[in-house]
Amino acid sequence: MSQSAQASDNKQPPLHIGIIMDGNGRWAQKRGLARTAGHKEGLETAKKIVKACANAGIKYVTLYTFSTENWKRAQEEVGYLMGLIKGHLRSEFEFYKANGIRIEHLGDLKGLPEDVQTEIINAKEETKNFTGLTVVLAINYGGRDEIIRSVKKIIEKQFDSDSLTEKSISDNFDIPELPDVDFLIRTGGEKRLSNFLLWHSAYAELCFTDTLWPDYTEDELIENLNEFYKRTRRFGDVLIK
Numbered sequence: 001m002s003q004s005a006q007a008s009d010n011k012q013p014p015l016h017i018g019i020i021m022d023g024n025g026r027w028a029q030k031r032g033l034a035r036t037a038g039h040k041e042g043l044e045t046a047k048k049i050v051k052a053c054a055n056a057g058i059k060y061v062t063l064y065t066f067s068t069e070n071w072k073r074a075q076e077e078v079g080y081l082m083g084l085i086k087g088h089l090r091s092e093f094e095f096y097k098a099n100g101i102r103i104e105h106l107g108d109l110k111g112l113p114e115d116v117q118t119e120i121i122n123a124k125e126e127t128k129n130f131t132g133l134t135v136v137l138a139i140n141y142g143g144r145d146e147i148i149r150s151v152k153k154i155i156e157k158q159f160d161s162d163s164l165t166e167k168s169i170s171d172n173f174d175i176p177e178l179p180d181v182d183f184l185i186r187t188g189g190e191k192r193l194s195n196f197l198l199w200h201s202a203y204a205e206l207c208f209t210d211t212l213w214p215d216y217t218e219d220e221l222i223e224n225l226n227e228f229y230k231r232t233r234r235f236g237d238v239l240i241k
């Protein structure tokens with residue numbers, strides 16, 4: 001990368017970016033390939049973009065990898081995705097180490113096949129001391145499911161409803177310390193959230209690109225980040241008082 005994302009404007013890089021990596025199936029279909037070929041290529045893109053995020057000074061990147069609704073897909077596609085996730089987590093320790101990447105998981109772990117659960121737990125454990133970039137893999141993740149699971153935990157603790165706050169909800173999420181999303185990118189042309197990080201994206205800046213995920217590049221990430229640096233965030237306040 002020739003250009004530093006930070007140099008575009010004197011603003012800080014986003015602390016947390018979320019990426020909805022959409023368009024793998026269409027990428028493959030355009031080439032007369034099976035949808036699974038798009039997922040394989042999409043994984044290569046994810047690795048490149050994760051490295052570029054680290055270079056841009058971002059601290060957390062959450063990748064929407066498999067949603068709670070993606071189980072509706074054909075068994076063959078779901079099985080392929082689970083295998084891809086498992087194989088990647090098992091074989092990429094050197095990649096994480098070389099890039100200082102810490103792996104975290106967001107989503108309902110217990111709803112995943114046991115062998116995938118094991119690889120997620122191992123990858124988290126093996127990378128827990130790396131300090132460069134936290135890559136949060138949202139696998140079997142749904143924003144509504146995350147809120148429901150948090151509320152269930154709160155009720156189980158016989159929580160006094162008068163003391164319920166935003167913090168008590170977020171303290172019971174899978175990763176309580178995960179910051180709000182500053183910048184949310186969706187590839188693949190659709191302009192929707194599809195149940196991704198509903199709580200954390202309350203004040204996220206949104207960016208939609210038509211590029212299909214396997215075609216997304218480091219340069220486009222820098223372009224999109226430069227768009228982020230131009231945004232004025234108000235969080236409900238006014239600029240001049």
Ligand code: IPE
Pocket residue numbers: 021022023024025026027065066067070081188
């Ligand atoms: C995103 O690509 C990856 C997953 C949902 C797992 P899609 O598979 O949704 O690709 P399109 O949207 O059908 O092109």
Ligand code: IPE
Pocket residue numbers: 020021022064065066067070190192194
């Ligand atoms: C969102 O994409 C999920 C992931 C990228 C993992 P989808 O392809 O599942 O979303 P919809 O169905 O187009 O809303």
Ligand code: MG
Pocket residue numbers: 022023024188
């Ligand atoms: Mg899609």
